Amino acid sequence: QVQLVESGGGLVQPGESLRLSCAASRNIFSISAMNWYRQAPGKQRQLVATITAGGSTNYADSVKGRFTISRDNAKNTVYLQMNSLKPEDTAVYYCNLPLTSSWGQGTQVTVSS
Secondary structure (H helix, E strand, O other): OOOEEEEOOEEEOOOOOEEEEEEEOOOOOOOOOEEEEEEOOOOOOEEEEEEOOOOOEEEOOOOOOOEEEEEEHHHOEEEEEEOOOOHHHOEEEEEEEOOOOEEOOOEEEEEOO
């Protein structure tokens, strides 16, 4: 089992930035993709960004050009850099390791003036 721990959420104003981190308990990035999901109140969990084992990235249309997923293999950590945040980005953000169906506990992001 791989444990995932997210951090970096918070309350920001529209247009500001946040960087989320997801630390894994083992080095698995070389063999597995990693995902960031988000879930807003009353809505289904949505896939936001993916980074494959080979380093390719994919994004939901709603965040393309604003969010960037990256990873640091030496630190067993995946990041989600979120720029130009909008109120509709407000949600709990989760990292996910599909190889083992592992999920982090989530970190709250609130974008409000």
